[in-house]
Amino acid sequence: MSDMVAIAVRLGLYLDLMPLFGLPMFGLYTLRGAERASGSVLRFRSVLATMALVGVGLSMLDMMVLAASMGGLPINQVDRATVNHLISSTTIGTVWQVRVAALLLVLYFSVVGWRRPAFALWSLAVTAAVALATLAWTGHGATGEGLQGWVHLGADTTHLWAAGIWVGALFALCFLIFRPTARMTIDHIHLYHRALDGFSKVEAALVGLLILSGVINSWILIGPSRLGSLFTSLCGLLLVAKLILFGVMLMLxxxxxxxxxxxxxxxIETGNTSSAIKALRRSFVIETGCALAILERFPQPLNREGFQRL
Known part of the structure; x- marks a missing residue:
């Protein structure tokens, strides 16, 4: 039961921190000028502030789950002293502090930084990137040693950032395309077309980074000697399923x-955009569904051995 709770909390962190990083990045490479202000196109202030608070709450729960796992206790029996010891005396506790500090900075910039929207988005993107990277620092990418360990950690972090930009773009594009038809003016449709075009310009780079970092991670975790076991083990089958879903996302x-x-x-030239908008809505629903299905198998909390190596 505790393992299921740990996986659920970890999944929640991924679902929260990825778009927390990807949404301000979307604002930077897609929106222009006054469009970047919160509430002009996207409600950056309220959405990102809420996600930052959720991230802090999930991080606290994550630490309690870890303390319960290390002590072999139910989560409701974990005492404050054990949690404080993990936070103050372990590497994973230091990483946790970095994440919470980054999320509090995200909350700060979400609330007060909008006099200069470009500065606010850059500040949010940088601090959210740090918060997202901590998931790699407390995962399997942090358990390696020497040069291979650093390569694995770098690939894992890069994979998270690239995936975060993609997931954040999907969230933003879905929000824009599913605006009620009665409120979808021609200016809004022009903006949506430009947003799609802006995302397509970074998408190729994201695909390259995801493939390269994914290959490095798989090579280190699986190794060439165990490639034959991909179709005979549960982990291998899950990896194959993830690759298939990723292939579907690439086609979409x-x-x-x-x-x-x-x-x-x-x-847009003919004035009859309803069929194109319906097709885009279907496409992004399927693509977002694939992304969520991939994330469902993405989080892998540390076991006791991995924690001890940290």
Whole structure:
């Protein structure tokens, strides 16, 4: 039961911290000028502040779950002294402090930083990137040693950042495309087309980073000698399923870039955009569903051995 709680909390952190980083990045590479202000296109202030608070709460719960796991106790029997010891006297506690500090900075910039929207988005992106990277610092990427350990940690962090930018873009694009039809003016449709075009320009780089970092991680975790066991073990089958879902996301991304986005541009000229918008909505629902399914198997909390190595 405790393992299931740990996995659920870890999944919650991924679902929270990825878009927390990806949303301000979306604002930086897609929106322009006054569009970056909170509430102009996206409600950055309220959404990011809420996500930062959720991240702090999940981080506290994560530390309690870890303390319960290390002591072999139910979570409701963990005492404050044990939690304080983990936070103040272990490497994983130091990483936890960095995450919480970064999330509190995200909360600060979300609330007070909007006199200069570009500065606010850059500050939010940097601090959220630190918070997201701590998930790699407390995962399997942090248990290696020597040069290989650093390569694994770097690849794991890069994988998280690239995935965060992609997931954040999916969240933002879904929010824009699912605006009620009655409120979807021609200016909004033009903005959505530009947002799609802006995302397509960074998508190729994200795909490259995800593939490269994924190959490095798989090579280190699985190794060439165990490639044959991919189809005979549960972990191997889950990895294959994740790769298949990622392939589906790549096909949908290609369809969006080379077919649906140009189709939307053509329908803007004719004034009948309903069919293009419906096709884009279907595509992004499926792509977001694939991303969530991949994340469901992504989080892997440390076991006792991994914790001791940290």
């Amino acid at each position: 991304a290609a369809a969006n870039r080379f077919f649906l986005t140009p189709y939307l541009a053509a329908t």
